[in-house]
Amino acid sequence: MTATVSPPSTRLTASVADRSKPFVTEHGDILRQVDLTYETWGTLNSAGDNAVLIIHALTGDSHAAAHDSEDQPGWWEPLVGPGKAIDTDRYFAVCPNNLGSCYGSTGPSTINPETGEAYRLSFPMFTVRDLVAIQARLVEQLGITTLQAVIGGSLGGMQVLEWAAMYPERVRKAIPVATSGRFSAQGIAFNEIQRRVIMLDPAWNDGNYRDDAAPATGLAIARMVGVITYQSDELMATRFGRNPDARYTNWPAFLHRYDVEGYLNYQGDKLARRFDPNSYLYLTRAMDSHDLARGRGSFEDGIRLITAPTLMVGIRSDILFPTYLVREVSEIQQRLGSDGRYVEIDSPNGHDAFLNDVSTLSQSVREFLRE
Amino acid sequence: MTATVSPPSTRLTASVADRSKPFVTEHGDILRQVDLTYETWGTLNSAGDNAVLIIHALTGDSHAAAHDSEDQPGWWEPLVGPGKAIDTDRYFAVCPNNLGSCYGSTGPSTINPETGEAYRLSFPMFTVRDLVAIQARLVEQLGITTLQAVIGGSLGGMQVLEWAAMYPERVRKAIPVATSGRFSAQGIAFNEIQRRVIMLDPAWNDGNYRDDAAPATGLAIARMVGVITYQSDELMATRFGRNPDARYTNWPAFLHRYDVEGYLNYQGDKLARRFDPNSYLYLTRAMDSHDLARGRGSFEDGIRLITAPTLMVGIRSDILFPTYLVREVSEIQQRLGSDGRYVEIDSPNGHDAFLNDVSTLSQSVREFLRE
Numbered sequence: 094m095t096a097t098v099s100p101p102s103t104r105l106t107a108s109v110a111d112r113s114k115p116f117v118t119e120h121g122d123i124l125r126q127v128d129l130t131y132e133t134w135g136t137l138n139s140a141g142d143n144a145v146l147i148i149h150a151l152t153g154d155s156h157a158a159a160h161d162s163e164d165q166p167g168w169w170e171p172l173v174g175p176g177k178a179i180d181t182d183r184y185f186a187v188c189p190n191n192l193g194s195c196y197g198s199t200g201p202s203t204i205n206p207e208t209g210e211a212y213r214l215s216f217p218m219f220t221v222r223d224l225v226a227i228q229a230r231l232v233e234q235l236g237i238t239t240l241q242a243v244i245g246g247s248l249g250g251m252q253v254l255e256w257a258a259m260y261p262e263r264v265r266k267a268i269p270v271a272t273s274g275r276f277s278a279q280g281i282a283f284n285e286i287q288r289r290v291i292m293l294d295p296a297w298n299d300g301n302y303r304d305d306a307a308p309a310t311g312l313a314i315a316r317m318v319g320v321i322t323y324q325s326d327e328l329m330a331t332r333f334g335r336n337p338d339a340r341y342t343n344w345p346a347f348l349h350r351y352d353v354e355g356y357l358n359y360q361g362d363k364l365a366r367r368f369d370p371n372s373y374l375y376l377t378r379a380m381d382s383h384d385l386a387r388g389r390g391s392f393e394d395g396i397r398l399i400t401a402p403t404l405m406v407g408i409r410s411d412i413l414f415p416t417y418l419v420r421e422v423s424e425i426q427q428r429l430g431s432d433g434r435y436v437e438i439d440s441p442n443g444h445d446a447f448l449n450d451v452s453t454l455s456q457s458v459r460e461f462l463r464e
Numbered sequence: 465m466t467a468t469v470s471p472p473s474t475r476l477t478a479s480v481a482d483r484s485k486p487f488v489t490e491h492g493d494i495l496r497q498v499d500l501t502y503e504t505w506g507t508l509n510s511a512g513d514n515a516v517l518i519i520h521a522l523t524g525d526s527h528a529a530a531h532d533s534e535d536q537p538g539w540w541e542p543l544v545g546p547g548k549a550i551d552t553d554r555y556f557a558v559c560p561n562n563l564g565s566c567y568g569s570t571g572p573s574t575i576n577p578e579t580g581e582a583y584r585l586s587f588p589m590f591t592v593r594d595l596v597a598i599q600a601r602l603v604e605q606l607g608i609t610t611l612q613a614v615i616g617g618s619l620g621g622m623q624v625l626e627w628a629a630m631y632p633e634r635v636r637k638a639i640p641v642a643t644s645g646r647f648s649a650q651g652i653a654f655n656e657i658q659r660r661v662i663m664l665d666p667a668w669n670d671g672n673y674r675d676d677a678a679p680a681t682g683l684a685i686a687r688m689v690g691v692i693t694y695q696s697d698e699l700m701a702t703r704f705g706r707n708p709d710a711r712y713t714n715w716p717a718f719l720h721r722y723d724v725e726g727y728l729n730y731q732g733d734k735l736a737r738r739f740d741p742n743s744y745l746y747l748t749r750a751m752d753s754h755d756l757a758r759g760r761g762s763f764e765d766g767i768r769l770i771t772a773p774t775l776m777v778g779i780r781s782d783i784l785f786p787t788y789l790v791r792e793v794s795e796i797q798q799r800l801g802s803d804g805r806y807v808e809i810d811s812p813n814g815h816d817a818f819l820n821d822v823s824t825l826s827q828s829v830r831e832f833l834r835e
Contacts, residue, residue, distance in 0.1 A: 275706060276706070277697060277700070277701060278697075278700035278701055278703075278704040278705055278706065278722070278723075278724040279692065279695075279696075279697045279700045279701070279724075281706075281722050281724050281725065282688075282692050282700065282724050282725070282728055283692065285688070285722075285724075285725040285728060285729075286685060286688050286689055286692070286728070289685045289688070289729075290661055290664065290685055293661065293664055293665060293681055293682060293685060294664060295666050310664055311664060314657060314660045314661060314664060317653075317656070317657050317660070318657055318689065321650065321653050321654065321657070324650075325650075326648060326649075326650045326783075326786060329648070329649035329650045329653065330648060330649055330650070332649075333649040334649055335646060335647070335649065335652075335755055350749070350752065351649070351652050351656075351752065352649075353649040353650075353652050353653050353656075354652065354653065354656040357653055357656060357657070358656075358660075378721075381721065381722065384706055412697075412783075415697060
């Protein structure tokens with residue numbers, strides 16, 4: 094997959110596992126070569142303790158923000174830069190591309206050095222904790238001793254929570270956005286449907302497609318399911334209502350009769366042009382794995398591992414991570430005597446508000462980091 | 465499609481359109497032969513004015529209730545029968561199978577008498593109003609002069625509203641359950657995904673599959689999407705949580721890792737064995753068409769046509785028909801000075817509560833009919 098959204102010159106690559114230091118996944122599989130691509134903003138101080146780690150969501154990449162005025166805007170542009178909430182005059186910000194993704198980091202479409210062929214489905218299954226463990230190697234290699242904050246939304250927010258639970262000594266503050274302490278049954282259900290649609294596409298071919306003949310339709314429909322969960326009934330009612338699709342007015346027809354359908358199809362096709370279907374399978378499975386409790390006793394026991402002050406950020410209209418599940422983490426932290434806080438983005442725009450309605454988020458992050 | 469859930473002896477068939485009296489759809493297409501299957505309970509009085517029309521939902525059939533102790537239970541068994549809310553000692557209850565369905569009534573899998581081949585995609589597109597208009601012919605043929613009530617849930621509830629708007633002189637009371645006055649953008653979005661999944665299945669073959677080689681996987685995945693919308697986050701959390709799927713314990717795997725996935729796959733496969741994929745395409749499009757406003761001026765103008773006392777029934781946890789959309793109809797009726805009422809089923813079980821949690825419904829229907 095070759096979709097590149099940032100100039101190659103600002104995208105760096107680190108080898109974080111090799112034959113001398115292989116990466117063993119949570120389930121015991123071994124990766125003998127792992128590269129992570131990443132981008133940085135600002136300068137690391139000599140103590141290595143002014144870093145902020147930014148973690149992207151399911152189909153994101155390392156390009157959280159522009160590096161200069163010539164550069165394309167990043168996916169958290171309003172949040173990251175000189176004088177912004179994540180102030181790169183002060184902090185050294187790092188955003189890695191997730192393991193298993195398709196924007197430079199090692200994933201299913203990478204050539205397996207042992208076979209000379211792309212991994213495809215021979216890539217090991219990995220969890221949110223694996224995503225974090227491999228990032229920890231990058232952070233160490235960069236000479237970072239302390240993360241002033243770890244921040245991310247959705248799948249990124251799951252990783253923030255695991256960072257705080259797995260490496261409490263390295264994380265000063267945690268900001269998990271639009272996420273929960275464990276992924277819900279309904280969330281798993283939506284993911285499962287997305288996987289099954291990709292695998293229904295005959296072009297998927299048990300994962301052995303060529304990059305130029307990928308199961309684009311399957312991935313597009315999977316994305317359409319995702320898009321519904323990233324928005325809200327309220328937003329769709331306002332934005333689309335029952336308006337006809339201007340692009341397709343013939344009647345009768347099964348497709349593209351209403352504006353909302355045209356929009357969904359457009360969004361689906363857009364993702365299918367930029368993302369690897371096998372990466373989508375693996376990364377949704379990683380989301381499903383998210384559970385602070387796993388192997389740690391109770392859910393409370395998992396949350397107890399988090400010692401950093403934690404600012405959970407929920408979105409009023411989020412259907413993928415309903416606010417009660419976001420708040421739950423803060424409430425348990427408070428019961429345990431930890432510094433757990435909750436702030437809510439009062440937006441009608443659903444889950445995607447963590448990317449699009451960032452004024453409350455920006456202000457809360459700024460204040461939380463200044464303390 | 466041959467799935468039969470009631471003994472053929474209790475299922476009747478009426479020819480409601482033929483060459484001498486063709487049926488013209490809302491969009492101007494012509495059907496020169498339409499049969500509707502239906503079932504009845506109780507006895508029509510000589511005035512023909514003690515009838516209650518029961519209308520089923522998307523994948524339902526005419527078997528609303530058992531006819532005797534030997535018979536299989538129907539989909540609204542607790543509601544229909546001697547001494548029940550729809551008291552068949554008193555009322556003549558009729559439940560037709562919808563036009564376009566696959567349980568005996570004419571639909572895409574029916575042989576087109578003009579070609580000798582199944583209609584498949586040459587079947588005309590139809591709307592909720594067409595479903596109602598063709599039922600009106602059946603009601604007339606049965607000698608029914610007055611419907612003491614029209615009742616149904618979901619797509620059935622949409623038809624109840626149109627019955628009351630299109631034939632106000634024939635409908636004494638309307639009970640639309642878990643439905644709204646116009647289908648939402650989010651609802652259309654979910655339907656569109658379900659259609660696209662069916663059409664992605666190579667077995668679909670542009671609608672020209674043989675009944676024994678239907679696109680079962682596509683229909684199963686479509687149903688999985690539907691099932692999520694018929695349940696709720698709350699129900700899934702309680703019922704499945706993050707429990708592993710006992711049927712599939714191998715790791716790693718993309719499928720069937722969690723209980724909720726096993727359940728969804730089971731439900732999908734179950735529907736795929738009993739329903740026609742083309743019928744699913746047409747009937748979801750009919751749902752999309754639902755809008756009391758269409759061709760009548762404003763939404764209020766559409767609702768103004770309804771003169772019968774109307775009991776809207778919502779479900780607290782319904783995500784397909786959120787309560788605010790159910791209540792909206794009653795609120796507008798009240799503003800207009802009509803007899804519009806609203807009752808809510810306080811169930812965590814989502815949309816499907818209209819089939820499964822019927823004690824509140826049963827009591828409300830009983831009282832409303834007794835008035």
